[in-house]
Amino acid sequence: PAITYELIKQDPATGARAGIIHTPHGSFPTPIFMPVGTQASVKGVSPEELHDMGAGIILSNTYHLFLRPGSDLVREAGGLHKFMNWDGAILTDSGGFQVFSLGDLRKITEEGVTFRSHIDGSKKFLSPEVSMKVQMDLGSDIVMAFDECIPYPADYDYAKASTARTTRWAQRCKEVMTSPHQGLFGIVQGGMYKDLRTRSVNELVEMDFPGYAVGGLSVGEPKELMYEMLDHTVEQLPKDKPRYLMGVGTPDCLVEGVMHGIDMFDCVFPTRVARNGTAMTWNGRLVMKNAEFTSDFRPLEEGCDCYACRNFSRAYIRHLVRANEIFGLRLLSLHNLRFLQRFMHEMRQSIIEERFGEFRRNFLDNYNYG
Ligand SMILES: CC#C[C@H]1NC(N)=Nc2cc3[nH]c(NC)nc3cc21
Numbered sequence: 001p002a003i004t005y006e007l008i009k010q011d012p013a014t015g016a017r018a019g020i021i022h023t024p025h026g027s028f029p030t031p032i033f034m035p036v037g038t039q040a041s042v043k044g045v046s047p048e049e050l051h052d053m054g055a056g057i058i059l060s061n062t063y064h065l066f067l068r069p070g071s072d073l074v075r076e077a078g079g080l081h082k083f084m085n086w087d088g089a090i091l092t093d094s095g096g097f098q099v100f101s102l103g104d105l106r107k108i109t110e111e112g113v114t115f116r117s118h119i120d121g122s123k124k125f126l127s128p129e130v131s132m133k134v135q136m137d138l139g140s141d142i143v144m145a146f147d148e149c150i151p152y153p154a155d156y157d158y159a160k161a162s163t164a165r166t167t168r169w170a171q172r173c174k175e176v177m178t179s180p181h182q183g184l185f186g187i188v189q190g191g192m193y194k195d196l197r198t199r200s201v202n203e204l205v206e207m208d209f210p211g212y213a214v215g216g217l218s219v220g221e222p223k224e225l226m227y228e229m230l231d232h233t234v235e236q237l238p239k240d241k242p243r244y245l246m247g248v249g250t251p252d253c254l255v256e257g258v259m260h261g262i263d264m265f266d267c268v269f270p271t272r273v274a275r276n277g278t279a280m281t282w283n284g285r286l287v288m289k290n291a292e293f294t295s296d297f298r299p300l301e302e303g304c305d306c307y308a309c310r311n312f313s314r315a316y317i318r319h320l321v322r323a324n325e326i327f328g329l330r331l332l333s334l335h336n337l338r339f340l341q342r343f344m345h346e347m348r349q350s351i352i353e354e355r356f357g358e359f360r361r362n363f364l365d366n367y368n369y370g
């Protein structure tokens with residue numbers, strides 16, 4: 001199979017685990033954070049810089065590339081790896097979430113979804129078959145099933161019907177996803193209802209996907225509810241397959257997700273807050289335009305080995321941010337992405353050395369959520 005999971009160490013006290021995921025474009029250690037390159041670019045960061053920071057896999061989006069430049073052009077370029085000159089692994093989301101969160105939704109039928117493009121308002125149609133065709137054109141290593149996104153909150157009957165449709169759509173994806181070099185992950189839905197989550201898990205596990213995502217979380221629900229759903233859902237998933245928590249998240253959510261047995265994460269957070277002039281550190285965030293950094297000639301974070309911390313000071317980056325210099329935002333993106341790679345590496349080491357519990361308590365005690 002195109003995608004395989006190798007368990008390295010299971011934490012004896014929690015669901016946390018360390019592993020390796022093998023793909024046609026290389027293997028990477030888990031738990032892992034995937035930089036988001038929605039439109040075939042991790043904003044402001046080059047493929048070489050992604051390699052230098054240790055990124056093994058990045059995420060891109062079917063919805064966006066389907067609308068612009070269109071998957072035919074990317075196929076003609078030889079696929080997304082060639083088009084963006086990235087030779088590591090790529091995961092593409094299916095459009096299931098973006099069409100609900102970005103598109104001007106027109107109609108949902110059993111066949112698929114009709115919507116207006118958020119770019120030019122033109123009428124578009126996405127379905128399990130179209131999403132799979134686009135992702136085969138893109139040639140991503142991990143393909144996400146086309147799911148129906150349940151908004152939060154949603155009543156039981158709506159969640160039940162929608163989850164049943166997501167299962168039928170997953171079957172249709174499986175039937176047309178014929179590329180031997182691509183692995184199709186099922187997406188567990190079920191809203192915030194434990195019985196529906198269990199049903200969704202059982203129906204998808206029946207189809208024997210090479211990996212599973214927990215969908216329908218990080219959609220505006222309270223964190224406690226997200227953790228409760230995670231706790232209930234992840235333990236029912238196969239231990240020999242990767243688990244991916246979509247759209248998560250901030251460092252505190254990454255620790256809790258790992259504790260519940262999640263292997264893969266993605267979030268726009270590091271590059272988005274970078275563009276808002278904020279640096280991520282082990283003790284919380286630094287808002288760089290604050291006066292406190294005016295004459296602070298230390299690096300963003302002592303001990304960080306990123307390009308920004310090796311070459312520039314907080315004072316210089318504060319100046320760039322206040323002067324609206326693009327280079328300042330690039331430096332913050334490079335630092336924040338490298339911070340997350342270091343963060344996940346430390347967490348993985350703590351699992352291997354059987355001190356994850358200590359890592360988690362230590363981190364949560366010192367991290368001010370500010
Ligand atoms: C409902 C549902 C659902 C999931 N379905 C697909 N295909 N992608 C997702 C991406 C997400 N990003 C975030 N938070 C930023 N939550 C997500 C959930 C999904």
Ligand SMILES: [Zn+2]
Nearest residue numbers: 304306309335
């Ligand atoms: Zn740094």
